[in-house]
Amino acid sequence: MSEQLIYTGKAKDIYTTSDENVIKSVYKDQATMLNGARKETIEGKGVLNNQISSLIFAKLNAAGVETHFIEQISDTEQLNKRVDIIPLEVVLRNMTAGSFSKRFGVEEGIALETPIIEFYYKNDDLDDPFINDEHVKFLGIASDEEIAYIKAETRRINEFLKDWFNQIGLKLIDFKLEFGKDKDGKIILADEFSPDNCRLWDAQGNHMDKDVFRRDLGSLTDVYKVVLEKLKCLN
Secondary structure, eight states: OOOOOOOOSSSSEEEEEESSSSSEEEOOOEEEEEEEEEEEOTTTTTHHHHHHHHHHHHHHHHOOOOOOOEEEEESSSEEEEOOOEEEEEEEEEEOOOHHHHHHHTTTTTOOEEEEEEEEEOOOOTTTEEEOHHHHHTTTTTOOHHHHHHHHHHHHHHHHHHHHOOOOOOEEEEEEEEEEEEETOOOOOEOOOSSSTTEEETTTTOBBBBBHHHHTOOHHHHHHHHHHHHHHTTTO
C-alpha cells in the first residue's frame, strides 16, 4: 500500500505507512507565527527540527517516558506510533516570557517558584483559546483522571528537560507539549520537541528558539544548529 498524506500542518506532514499503527512524520522548512498569519520558508529548518526532536524523544523514551517516537529514518523523516491527538496544547512555564508576560503585565525572565501549567484548546479556527480544567471537561476532551495524569507527566518531563538543557548551558523557559492516545487507549507524549515549541535562553539571555524568527533577531537555522550541537554532547 502506498503512503497517503493524512495531515498537513504548519511544521510537518503526516503519512500512513504499511503498518496501520505507525505513521511517518516529515518535517518541513516552514516557520509560522500568529497561528500561520506570518509564514516563511527557511531552508534547513526541517532537518534541524527532526534531528533535535528525534534526539530529545529518544532520551525521553530511555528515561521511561512513553512517547510516540520510534526512530529517525532520514534527515527530515521519522516513524511514530499512530495516536489520536488529544486537542490540548499543554504549556509549562518555568519563567515568565512571551504571552504570559504580556497577559499579566510582568517583565520577562522572572523565575516561577512553582512551574505553571496552562491548557489551550487546540483549534485553529478559534485561535487555540486559553482554557481551564473545567472547560476541558465541558468540551469532553479529558476526564479528571486524564487531566491529572497529563499534568503529572508534564511536570515529570519538565524535570528531565530542565536538567538536560542545564547540562549544556541553556535555560528551559517554557514549552508546549501535545499528548495522544495509542491503540490501547494509553495517553503518551506525541507531536515534537524542538526550539519551535519551547523557549531556550543561554547564559547571556540570548534567545535560542523560535523567538529569533518571531522577533527578527537573526538567523533561525544558525541558532538551531547551536542547540543541536549542544544536545549531541549530552551523556
